[in-house]
Amino acid sequence: MIDFWAEVKEAGLTPEIRDGLRKRYRMRGQKAVEAVESGRVEKYNDFFVVKGRDEDYIVEDDFCTCKDFTYRGRCCRHILAVRIATLTNQYTQKDAWYLDFLGENRQAR
Template sequence: MSDPWQLLLQRKALDEEIRAALIAEYGTRGKKALDAVDRGQVRKYLDFFVVTGTTGDHVIDEGVCTCRDFAFRQKPCWHILAVRIAEATGKYVAHDTWYQENWKG
């Protein structure tokens, strides 16, 4: 099967081949990432990407995520995969503001 990231760079769009390749490569994490992109759960602020997950918002910055899965495994979680997919396809909600200014932690 083809490398899903190379295909995304070439096509700049999700098709069934890319979706299948992402799921084959990442399993459940790939499926969750695709679902998040499809549902518009990836947001790009001036400072960070933020993905809404099952336990709330997770900040993704330079390949690091604030979720527990990433903290435990130190490998890409589905939030990071969703950001990579969204960046490659342009399928994210852009906010012309700083996340840190709006965060209510």
């Protein structure tokens, strides 16, 4: 049997993969897919950003700055979105570093 994540990489976001993500991760899986498909995942040189409705969430490896991750300490929808986006190459590449990202966000306030 093929590993689920290997299937995601091989097949992309097919209807079967979307259903599998919903079954495994419920609403977190659904929202992760929505973030990827709506182009809200950005890859910087040293981390990822998932754009939310009200905030941007920094994701690096298995860490996220969202409240769900902070309080529960487990995989959140933003980490899932980055994993899906990475496997399917569906993210926007930004040629910038963390300090550049901070500067952009300070100017936006």
